[in-house]
Amino acid sequence: MSGFTDGPWQSKHDFDRDGQLTIIGAIDGPDGGPNDFYYTTVCIVEEGEQATANARSIAALPDVLDALRLILPLAKGYAAANRVGSNAAYVAAAEAALTKAGAQ
Numbered sequence: 001m002s003g004f005t006d007g008p009w010q011s012k013h014d015f016d017r018d019g020q021l022t023i024i025g026a027i028d029g030p031d032g033g034p035n036d037f038y039y040t041t042v043c044i045v046e047e048g049e050q051a052t053a054n055a056r057s058i059a060a061l062p063d064v065l066d067a068l069r070l071i072l073p074l075a076k077g078y079a080a081a082n083r084v085g086s087n088a089a090y091v092a093a094a095e096a097a098l099t100k101a102g103a104q
Contacts, residue, residue: 003102005040007062011055012039019047021055025062065103068094 005025012022024039045055072094079087098104 004062005042007066009042009059009062011059021045021047021051023055023058061101065098065101068098069103072098 007025008027009023009025010027012024016022022044023042025042026038026040028038043058045051045058072091075087075091075094079091095104
């Protein structure tokens with residue numbers, strides 16, 4: 001994923017003692033110890049009422065963007081062949097989301 005830490009992303013563990021949840025990516029296997037591995041910290045989510053849901057959403061971003069990139073050409077073809085309703089608006093919304101994420 002250009003410009004982003006390589007996915008997949010995941011939660012490193014449950015909330016730590018400071019009430020933070022770390023989202024990690026670019027995970028590339030053991031670095032010597034039985035439970036050690038290399039990774040890049042993507043972000044830290046502070047504990048709070050919505051923290052777990054926020055962390056899951058953040059961790060899913062690479063997968064969501066990849067899926068959107070895969071289906072967008074199909075949606076464009078469908079919208080071009082079926083010029084009714086909101087098909088073009090749906091394609092524009094998907095393109096705008098990719099642009100906003102810096103992933104187009």
